[in-house]
Amino acid sequence: MKRRPPRKAARRDIPSRTSRLPESVQTLTIDRIAAGGDGVARADGMAVFVPRTAPGDVAQVAYVSYARHGRGRVLQILAPSAHRVEPPCVHYERDRCGGCQLQHLDADTQQQARRQIVQETLRRIGRREITLPPLDTGEAWGYRSRLTLTLRRSGSRWIGGLHAHDDPSRVFALETCLIAHPALVAVWGSIRSVLRSGAVSLPVVADERGGPASLRLGLRLEGEVGAGGAADASDPSVQVVLEGGRDWPQQEEWTDAIKRADARVRGVWWTPAPTVAATTATRSDQGAPVADYLPQAREALAFAQVNAGIASRLRQMVFDAVLQFSPTRVLDGYAGTGMLAERLAQAGVPVVAVEADPAGAESAVARLAQAGEAGGRSRVVCDLMERAVASLDVATDVVVLNPPRRGVHVDVTGWLEAPAQRHVRGVVYVSCDPATLARDLARLPSWRVERVHCFDMFPQTAHVETVCVLHRESA
Known part of the structure; x- marks a missing residue:
């Protein structure tokens, strides 16, 4: 893709809601990409979030100040970043499409940004210091199913x-x-x-x-x-x-x-x-x-991952991570249609699969029925995860959590922290939102982050899928 030439005129913008409020105008340098895909600059010490900017951009920005941050819009790119490219989609700039946030960045910068978003979010919200996590990548275009x-x-x-x-x-x-x-x-x-x-x-x-x-x-x-x-x-x-x-x-x-x-x-x-x-x-x-x-x-x-190639690699990592604990029984939370539960049962590991959606739970029952002897010793609970764990009548030593974007209920993290669950040795958490993952990790002080691995499920966007493996801290 060709590099974007410097802009010589002001960018055409439809005024946003913030433009009705008093705006300040400054020349700002973009430092990094934040969760959500906005560029971040500093104005008099305050963080200002500016959509469609790149690290290294020098831009004239109109912004509105709030209590702790500012929201801005680009008036003119004065010096474009070396990481900027020409967005190939006709809708990205012409219609300001919200489906993608990062088409104006080269692939390496996008991938680095997604890794840094996970690292920074876990540090800021979860109070967990991790090294920059690895990122599995695949097709950058035409990947959505x-x-x-x-x-x-x-x-x-x-x-x-x-x-x-x-x-x-x-x-x-x-x-x-x-x-x-x-x-x-x-x-x-x-x-x-x-x-x-x-x-x-x-x-x-x-x-x-x-x-x-x-x-x-x-x-x-x-x-x-x-x-x-x-x-x-x-x-x-x-x-x-x-x-x-x-x-x-x-x-x-x-x-x-x-x-x-x-x-x-x-x-x-x-x-x-x-x-x-x-x-x-x-x-x-x-x-x-x-x-x-x-x-x-x-x-x-039914729900399905939008990027089948990357989803296959993610499922393999989750399966391998669970087996590394040598489990005797696994609690598969937010089990969906039971793909992981079926595979674990076929490997000889009994599973309690919890899924709130009746159609997904019915599919999981059918899968386990075909999974051999361990499938016969497994079961499916059609209920919310927070209710299911409260009435769980069998011991499980590994828990898989694959919640929706809102993360897990506080009762689930509370259950994992309870002394009665000391027999649970490992948690494998699959997250589609670093912020809710970080929040849930903050609720799990008894657990050590062993590994964090990112999957580039949504190229051209700021979204990233993450697998976090947790070990119980020694008593």
Whole structure:
């Protein structure tokens, strides 16, 4: 990618919410990248966070001061950093797309920033000093196996796209997405044509807050196809899921139109607004609502990692880390569909798998049923992790935690700290948010951080996946 030339004119910015407040203007030098992807500079000793800047940039910045920090916007890049590159995506600057935060940085600087974000966050919030963690890397483009868009009605037509990073209320029309698998982008192009034709109506949307009517459209590669990212030459099937709305008279017509428009579309699904049926999925090609998810819909709608290649390496590290403790029984918290539980049972280790989602728990039961003798001695608990540990009636010596972005409940860390759980020798924590990982580590003073390893699951963004291995401190 070509280096960006120095800017000679002020950058065109739509004023953000902060611009309504009194602003100061200074020439600032960007020192580093913070969690979230903003550059950080110092103005009179105060940290100022400036989106879309690079370490080493010298910029004229307008910023608003708060109690302990400032929020800024670039007026002009006076001297561009050597780490700056030209963003290849047309939407990154033109539409200020919020899907990526770091396309303007070269690959090495991005990867270094993600490692430093984890190290600094664990130090600042978790009070844990660690060396700069290693980072497993993979494809930088075309790696996403899922693409989720907002469909918003504008007059008589619908547009679909993402939100601007500096104006979450605005949705721009998406033409392409360079981090998504090409098959997803191609299917989206076919759906755009159907939307533009106006031949088929979408569900009735009633926005009770008076805002613009909107729906959510999800595109997902089927199975593990596409694990090689942009380098994968296969043409995988795609599942299409539309979420929201109350009534849909032309549901079947929509399904037929989408399937005719693109042969890659394997299934089309609709999940109505929760006020109609919070746990119901309706299959569009049949038109009739069904109780709970059909088996195919479970697969289409279930959570899955967006970067299959890196996710495979992460799962291998978690599996190896658990086995290094030579466990007699493992508690697999936030177990999902039971992939890890099944693999551990196949290796002869009984598992208690805890998963709150009924569809995921049902899948985990099926996996363990096929996992041999240790699978027969394993079980699945469909409940919240904090409730499950309170009633756990068997001893486990290794705990795996793979929580959502909000981290684990305080009752779970409290349970691990309790004297009654001294038999637990190891914890393997998989995190998608360094801040909540650090917070949870601060709640675990009896545990020593043995190893931290990062996985570059989301190139071009500030997000990073982390595996943290913890050992019980000696009494």
